[in-house]
Amino acid sequence: MAGRDADIIIHGGGIAGLWTLARLKNLGYDALLVEPNAIGGVQTIASQGIIHSGLKYALSGKINALAREISAMPDVWREALNGNGPVDLSKAKRAAETQYMMIPKGVMGSILKIGAKSFFGTEVEKIKWPPEVSASGFEGTLVDMAEPVLDIPSVVRTLAEPYMNCIRKSADGVNARKHIYTAAEGNDKSGIETQRRPLLMGLLKNAPFPLWVHLVGASDKPVATITTHETKDGELAWYFGGQVAERDKNENPDAVYDAMFEALKKYMPLTEINDADLAVLPIDRIEAKPGAGIMPDAPVIYNKDDKIYAWPTKLTFAPMMADKIADELKTQDISPSHNHTDWSFLPEVSYAEPPWEKAQWIKDKSDRRA
Numbered sequence: 001m002a003g004r005d006a007d008i009i010i011h012g013g014g015i016a017g018l019w020t021l022a023r024l025k026n027l028g029y030d031a032l033l034v035e036p037n038a039i040g041g042v043q044t045i046a047s048q049g050i051i052h053s054g055l056k057y058a059l060s061g062k063i064n065a066l067a068r069e070i071s072a073m074p075d076v077w078r079e080a081l082n083g084n085g086p087v088d089l090s091k092a093k094r095a096a097e098t099q100y101m102m103i104p105k106g107v108m109g110s111i112l113k114i115g116a117k118s119f120f121g122t123e124v125e126k127i128k129w130p131p132e133v134s135a136s137g138f139e140g141t142l143v144d145m146a147e148p149v150l151d152i153p154s155v156v157r158t159l160a161e162p163y164m165n166c167i168r169k170s171a172d173g174v175n176a177r178k179h180i181y182t183a184a185e186g187n188d189k190s191g192i193e194t195q196r197r198p199l200l201m202g203l204l205k206n207a208p209f210p211l212w213v214h215l216v217g218a219s220d221k222p223v224a225t226i227t228t229h230e231t232k233d234g235e236l237a238w239y240f241g242g243q244v245a246e247r248d249k250n251e252n253p254d255a256v257y258d259a260m261f262e263a264l265k266k267y268m269p270l271t272e273i274n275d276a277d278l279a280v281l282p283i284d285r286i287e288a289k290p291g292a293g294i295m296p297d298a299p300v301i302y303n304k305d306d307k308i309y310a311w312p313t314k315l316t317f318a319p320m321m322a323d324k325i326a327d328e329l330k331t332q333d334i335s336p337s338h339n340h341t342d343w344s345f346l347p348e349v350s351y352a353e354p355p356w357e358k359a360q361w362i363k364d365k366s367d368r369r370a
Contacts, residue, residue: 009176012183014041018159023322028336040352048227049150092158093151101143137270168346184286197285202240205277237356249282279359
């Protein structure tokens with residue numbers, strides 16, 4: 001039917017699909033994004049919003065391709081946040097200008113500083129501690145990660161709102177020159193080998209102050225990564241990733257809560273947590289499988305059955321993934337038509353709610369802080 005042909009149909013309304021849509025629209029493609037559930041997807045809306053710089057990997061001695069690839073990405077995002085570059089994020093909110101790494105006293109601190117010097121060519125400088133950290137009882141080194149932390153719901157809306165006419169619940173009856181699949185769960189059903197990393201993220205509401213930190217331990221993965229998010233009712237919620245969350249989704253939530261409080265007691269023993277509400281978020285991180293159960297070192301793109309399947313691997317890689325897709329379309333001689341189809345005949349789709357808004361909160365009545 002006339003008017004029902006698109007250059008591109010993108011499947012998946014998470015960060016990968018939304019950034020790709022913005023990138024391709026700016027190049028002149030008549031693109032349609034299909035999201036059958038909610039804009040923001042599953043993995044994206046559950047993200048902690050950290051734009052990784054690679055320093056976490058370098059400081060743990062993993063100075064590899066992943067660390068080097070990531071190191072350039074914060075500047076790409078900052079350009080977008082400043083309204084420059086091919087995608088404009090100037091209306092998106094930053095939750096924090098930087099993330100800190102809390103390194104306890106001991107040999108580990110020396111090893112971490114050596115790793116930083118090897119990666120950046122300089123020593124890690126001591127910084128002025130935020131007053132909450134100074135009063136927390138923490139003993140060790142605080143490192144400024146120089147990593148912006150984004151308010152993901154605002155990023156999702158900023159990417160989507162200019163193109164809402166092109167974001168629909170279905171594409172029934174629409175033909176396209178190329179289909180691009182960016183939804184992790186959907187890609188998992190493509191027959192391409194993927195890997196799942198189950199997580200049981202922790203949430204603590206009525207947090208005493210804003211906090212954005214990696215709590216470093218003996219492993220190359222943080223004991224906990226904590227970000228802060230404000231709920232609609234104005235309360236602060238700490239969101240816990242890292243080792244405390246790396247467990248089966250069906251595990252008893254008490255195991256997550258115990259790990260959260262154990263980490264807080266070890267690193268910030270003087271911080272009082274009163275009248276806390278607790279919750280967990282079970283989620284699968286689905287990625288392309290590079291082998292040996294490790295994370296890919298960069299965005300992954302597969303061509304299969306005349307379709308493109310793509311994974312950014314990490315939130316921070318979304319711009320790089322979209323660039324790779326644009327290059328792949330050019331290689332396949334799929335050029336933009338510069339048409340602007342009105343897709344309003346297709347059903348609309350709403351936004352996803354972040355975890356701290358839909359969590360099933362319970363009151364913490366334990367003596368974990370005793």
